[in-house]
Amino acid sequence: MENFWKFVLLSEFHVRYVVIGCTLISIGTSIVGVFVSLRKRALLGDVVSHAVLPGICLAFLWKEEKNPIWLGIGAFISGWLAIVCTDMIRRYSKLKEDASLAIVLSIFFGAGIMLLTMIQQSDNASQAGLDSFLFGKAASITSDDVKIFGGIALLIIITITLLYKHFQILCFDEMFAKAIGLPVKKMELLLSTLAVLAVVSGIQSVGVVLISGMLIIPYAAARFWTNRLSVLLLIAALIGSLSSIGGVYVSYTISRMPTGPWIIVIAFFFAFISFIFGTNKGKIVKLLQNWQYQRKILDENILKTFYQICEKSGGNISFCSVETILSKRAYSPLKLHNALQRLWKQGYIKPEKKCWKLTPEGYEKGKRIVKLHRLWEVYLMEHLKLNPEHVHNDAELIEHIITPELEKELEEKLRYPQYDPHQSPIPY
């Protein structure tokens, strides 16, 4: 607990440094990820994150020290080369994009692991800890690392903020962007370069293998909350930074814990929560909506039954008992009871002499549903040439979703028919 407060309050100078650095890095990665994903290039991040490894190793072999500047440059060059390679393969061979991505990823990563193994088996003393680039180790971040990688992240954030509208239009409608004279090819290149930089910035904290997750997961999670690009970027950045702070905390307090996997696990946790609870197409929202539709169907069907009973009696009786309804429709008594109470509260029916009576509003609503049902049956028969025996079931569902505008259109198109295919009159 003491550790926790120490961490949260950023009381240790070094911790403060690392937390700020990692937050910047994850914000940068998350917002680049949003645009890369919207451009439908999510796999590109995966390729680049694996492809930077040989560059790191070569830079180390050359300089024989873990200088973040040289390692960063090495990573950047090899990540960038990987992008050029996928592009070349796609352009000059018959292979499709997915195949070219898979090839480049495995070749570069294979070469990287090979070099890494070679370095580890050599007697070079300064190689210790080079493998932390694989899965990230926040604890080994020095203040120099923070300055350099945090600086890269800051550069990414500034570039994206300044060129926000251009990236937006590039991702939405490339042809239009070209038509208004934007340098589409250069912007595409810039976006790829930013993706490489984002990966490079995260090699120390998240590690090369998992940094691609930080490009994609915050976007995927944020997409469940909003339909606005600006808000999407903010939420993605927030999720990214919270996960990375969480990951750094775990890695700090529990010794020998890698940072990257923890950051990803926490980010995934956010994504899962968003998937369930997200206000934009989240599971709960969908369930709620479905539940509301079911209730609407139930309510409208009851009113329809009332109306039909009323219609059968020639308009004399507008009330009926629970038993009459149950004899017409197979509801559980409890469900029906709840629905009747609800309809009473809404003012469509009221109790009278141990029975339920339609109010004028309820009568109108029931009439409308019956009308829509019968109109739809006529429509299906006339325009789809369906047999009258087959139209009832479809109408049972469609009657609940027809909007007033469509209702009007339907009436005009069918020219207010008097009877439905089963010779029941259509009430207007």
Place this chain on the structure above:
Amino acid sequence: MNSLFVQDLSVSYQRKPVLWNINLKVPTGKLVGILGPNGAGKSTLIKAIMGLIPIQSGQILILEKPLSQVRQQISYVPQRESVDWDFPASVFDVVLMGRYGKLGLLQRPRTSDKEIALDAIRLVGLENYKDRQISQLSGGQQQRVFLARALAQKADIYFMDEPFAGVDIATEQAIIAILRRMRDDGKTIFVVHHDLQTAPNYFDWLILLNMHLVASGATHSTFTSKNLEETYGSKLTILSKIGELRDKSEFPARES
């Protein structure tokens, strides 16, 4: 003044020739229909004019100037299916993109740009939908969003790729009314169109295309059964088969 001047334009996709030697001259202030069967190169023609695809040979002038000098004065409406409508943007966001071409690299949209965008939205009758996410719109409404974005560009020449595809009749009528009003204001509008029945009624200038130019001129003189027969009657099947053969066998484009 000519709104469009095309000389000896040829375009190929990979090795497959799509347009052969097109020569065109269209005056300003016309509502122009580009007609032809599937694969006749209608979309290719306007994409080539907009500089969206490389051309093999030929010269294109818009308002008697090359494209780069008049970009601000022209507007392009891509096919509706060419974008993913699930993009996180509202109707207003997309229409505002019509102003981006007029803004500097780092400039944010100004109040005046936002007003122009709102006006354009009102003009196409989507004011009640301006904050709607674009994937929640019907096909006809999405098409009107694209039209509004083009209107927000305040251009002089418009190139529209199949603006009536997948649109209901009421929307089609509404769109054509807007296009006519634009024409009456002196704009020139090129429309890639499919429906032969409505064409003579909608357009006052026609470009009939079937990989080569069949006819270009005022509707009353070009909409003749002879021209239509030539455009639609005989599909140039041998020509397209040869093109496919060259493409599939990776036959060299020229002798070396």
